[in-house]
Structure formats: structure tokens, C-alpha cells
Amino acid sequence: MNGASQSAETAQAARRIMARADALGAISETPGALTRTHLTEEHRRAAKLVAGWMHEAGLAVWTDAAGNVCGRIEGAGPELPALLLGSHIDTVPDAGRYDGPLGVLLAIEVAARAAPGVLPFALEVVAFGDEEGTRFGTALSGSRALAGSWDDAWWDCTDASGISLRTAFERFGLDPRRLPDAAREPKDLVAYLEAHIEQGPFLEQAGQPLAVVSSIAGARRFALTVTGRAGHAGGTPYELRRDALVGASELVVEIERIGQELDVIATVGRMHAYPGGVNVIPGRVELSLDLRAEFDADRDDAWGRIQEAADQITALRDLEWSAQETYRADAVQCADWLQQAVEEGIRAACGDDPLTLWSRAGHDAMAVAGVAEVGMLFVRCGNQGVSHSPDETVSTGDVALALDAFTAAVRAVAERYAARS
Numbered sequence: 291m292n293g294a295s296q297s298a299e300t301a302q303a304a305r306r307i308m309a310r311a312d313a314l315g316a317i318s319e320t321p322g323a324l325t326r327t328h329l330t331e332e333h334r335r336a337a338k339l340v341a342g343w344m345h346e347a348g349l350a351v352w353t354d355a356a357g358n359v360c361g362r363i364e365g366a367g368p369e370l371p372a373l374l375l376g377s378h379i380d381t382v383p384d385a386g387r388y389d390g391p392l393g394v395l396l397a398i399e400v401a402a403r404a405a406p407g408v409l410p411f412a413l414e415v416v417a418f419g420d421e422e423g424t425r426f427g428t429a430l431s432g433s434r435a436l437a438g439s440w441d442d443a444w445w446d447c448t449d450a451s452g453i454s455l456r457t458a459f460e461r462f463g464l465d466p467r468r469l470p471d472a473a474r475e476p477k478d479l480v481a482y483l484e485a486h487i488e489q490g491p492f493l494e495q496a497g498q499p500l501a502v503v504s505s506i507a508g509a510r511r512f513a514l515t516v517t518g519r520a521g522h523a524g525g526t527p528y529e530l531r532r533d534a535l536v537g538a539s540e541l542v543v544e545i546e547r548i549g550q551e552l553d554v555i556a557t558v559g560r561m562h563a564y565p566g567g568v569n570v571i572p573g574r575v576e577l578s579l580d581l582r583a584e585f586d587a588d589r590d591d592a593w594g595r596i597q598e599a600a601d602q603i604t605a606l607r608d609l610e611w612s613a614q615e616t617y618r619a620d621a622v623q624c625a626d627w628l629q630q631a632v633e634e635g636i637r638a639a640c641g642d643d644p645l646t647l648w649s650r651a652g653h654d655a656m657a658v659a660g661v662a663e664v665g666m667l668f669v670r671c672g673n674q675g676v677s678h679s680p681d682e683t684v685s686t687g688d689v690a691l692a693l694d695a696f697t698a699a700v701r702a703v704a705e706r707y708a709a710r711s
């Protein structure tokens with residue numbers, strides 16, 4: 291199959307995916323902006339819609355102990371290991387419609403095309419309930435429940451109104467004691483494939499609709515504090531100032547320079563100056579740092595260089611600084627055989643040799659990698675790849691190509707799997 295021979299059935303399925311993305315996009319906690327977070331009434335409504343679509347596609351549907359919606363079609367035999375296809379249905383605040391849902395909706399259509407009893411494995415679709423961590427700060431908690439790497443400390447995380455994750459679970463009708471039941475055994479899984487919008491500009495720049503993902507960036511996050519001395523803005527001459535904000539600002543500029551030099555993505559997303567008076571020299575500044583790179587060694591090198599820069603900048607200004615690591619996830623490689631299968635799928639749908647990209651953003655695949663090999667397919671998004679924004683777009687034509695590529699990739703996985711076992 292190539293682009294030219296794309297069927298009317300594919301075009302119709304692509305329009306259905308777009309309409310379903312619109313339907314999910316209309317389920318929001320906030321009027322006028324799309325926000326749908328974990329274990330809310332809106333999550334329940336979205337999950338119900340998705341479960342209905344899975345059922346229509348011929349899947350046996352259930353909700354797992356973590357609130358993920360799952361559906362399954364049996365393969366050529368009872369109780370075979372499953373190839374998982376999935377993504378998430380929660381969003382960031384003021385989100386776009388495609389980050390997460392597109393992968394779920396594509397997976398449902400791929401499963402709808404799979405005749406039961408044919409594939410050498412079962413096919414399962416998962417709609418994870420919490421990837422973004424918007425409500426409780428618990429990113430990837432849906433997929434980590436499935437991977438058996440749930441963190442019990444999360445139970446006490448609270449949302450903005452003080453409701454704990456434990457309470458939200460119970461109100462949603464889930465039993466926290468049963469959470470371990472969501473975990474899957476490696477022996478029951480063939481692999482995990484996820485389709486996702488690129489959330490970056492590279493496909494658009496290359497004029498290509500789809501890419502194979504080679505790896506998902508490892509990230510480290512730090513809370514940095516620069517400390518000086520607060521003082522009267524009028525009364526303190528320059529030579530006596532220990533201005534924490536000027537020092538922190540120099541550090542921010544240096545962080546960007548180091549990131550560019552080492553090809554590491556370094557971002558300071560937040561900076562607060564204290565005490566925060568218009569006529570007071572800032573005595574303390576708190577800033578965030580997010581570091582990501584294709585390879586963990588590059589990311590860690592950048593952190594080393596940033597520490598040296600912070601030492602130098604603060605020494606010159608008689609300031610002090612400290613850092614606390616708040617998050618760390620190492621890079622996840624997509625399995626070679628799954629990259630080949632995705633590549634074969636893209637070639638079947640588009641004809642071209644596909645681009646290979648590493649994912650700058652985190653995905654459920656990172657967590658699932660703890661329990662199964664993973665592969666990913668990226669779909670071009672417009673407007674220079676803008677995402678986590680209502681301006682997120684994908685075209686119906688690209689979705690049609692993605693559907694044919696994803697379907698062909700599953701076939702390619704089946705051939706490789708049958709040859710291996």
C-alpha cells in the first residue's frame with residue numbers, strides 16, 4: 291500500500307478520529323479552555339466515550355485498577371501475550387485536542403481493523419488516565435501502575451483543593467488497595483506501541499507526515515536557590531549589594547548558552563524573587579531548571595557545566611547557591627525491532643524513507659518500558675509543532691497516513707514476532 295492507494299475506508303476512519311478528538315476536546319473542567327485531569331467527572335465522561343468506541347470496535351472492554359480504560363481482541367489462540375497500543379486521555383491546563391487522545395483513537399481504529407483470532411498475539415488498547423500529572427503532580431501514574439512501578443508516596447499527593455489522590459480514587463469508584471492489580475507481567479506482553487503528535491517542528495520543517503521515534507529523552511529537574519542579602523534599594527550602593535536576582539539572571543543566560551553548546555535542552559521555566567518588594571534588593575531567588583537530552587551522559591555533562599557556572603557567578607557577586615534534584619528519568623531507547631516495524635509501516639503508508647526523531651517530551655512509553663519493549667510513531671503537527679496549547683493541530687490527511695502506517699506497523703510486528711517465537 292502507498293499514499294496513492296489509500297482507501298476510502300481509511301479516509302472515513304481518519305474523519306471519525308478527528309470527530310472523536312473533537313468530542314473528547316469538548317469534555318472540559320474549564321469553560322472556554324480544554325482541561326481534563328485525572329479522576330474528575332470529566333475524566334469519567336471521556337473514559338466512558340472511549341470505552342464505548344472500543345466496544346464498537348469489537349474489543350472486550352474493562353477499566354483497570356488504576357482507572358485506565360483497556361480493550362482487548364484475542365489472537366490466534368487463547369490467552370496469548372498482548373501487543374499493547376495506547377496513549378493518554380488526560381490533558382494539561384488549556385490543552386490542545388490531540389496530545390494523548392490521537393494515539394488512543396488511532397489505536398482503536400487499528401484494533402477495529404484486526405480480525406479476532408488472526409494475529410499471533412492479542413491486541414490491547416489502553417487509554418491511560420494520568421500522563422500529564424496536572425492534578426496531583428503524579429506524571430505517568432497511569433502507565434506506571436500498568437508497569438508495576440507505582441509510587442505509594444503518591445497516595446498523599448493533593449490537588450489544588452486539598453483532595454488527596456487516595457480520596458479521589460475512592461470517589462471515582464476505585465479501590466486503592468487493589469492498585470497492584472493494574473500491574474502487568476512482562477511474560478504477558480509482546481511490546482508497546484504508541485502513536486503521538488510530535489510536539490515539535492521537525493516533521494513540518496522536513497515536509498513529512500510521520501516519523502519513527504528512536505528514543506525518549508531523559509530529563510532531570512532541579513529547584514535552584516540563589517541567596518544574597520536583601521536591602522534598601524535606595525540606600526545600598528552597588529559595591530555593597532548582594533543582589534540574588536541579578537546573579538540568578540546571569541545564571542539563566544549561561545544555562546541557555548551551555549544548553550546550546552552541548553545540544554541539551556535547558557529551560558528555566560520559573561523564577562521567584564524574595565522578598566519581592568519594588569524597592570527592595572532581592573535577597574533570595576528560587577528558580578527551576580529542566581534538562582533533557584537524547585543521551586543521559588550529555589544531560590549530565592550539561593548539569594556539571596551549569597554547576598561550575600553557578601559557582602563562578604555567585605563567587606563574583608558574593609552570593610551562595612544550592613540545588614535540589616526534584617525529578618529524574620533516564621532516557622528510554624525504542625527497541626530496534628519495533629523501530630524497524632514502525633519504519634516499515636510508514637514506508638507502506640507514505641512510500642518515503644521516514645525521518646527518525648528522538649522525543650524531547652516524555653510519554654507513557656517511558657513508563658511502560660519498565661515492563662515491555664516500546665516503539666513510537668510521531669505524527670506531524672502544524673503551527674511549528676506547537677503543543678500543550680489550544681493551537682495544537684493535525685491534518686485529517688496526516689491522520690489517515692498515520693492510521694495506515696500504524697496498521698502496517700502492527701502487521702510488521704506480527705511478522706517479526708512470529709519469526710522470533
Ligand SMILES: [Zn+2]
Binds near residue numbers: 378390421486653
Ligand atoms: Zn502526550
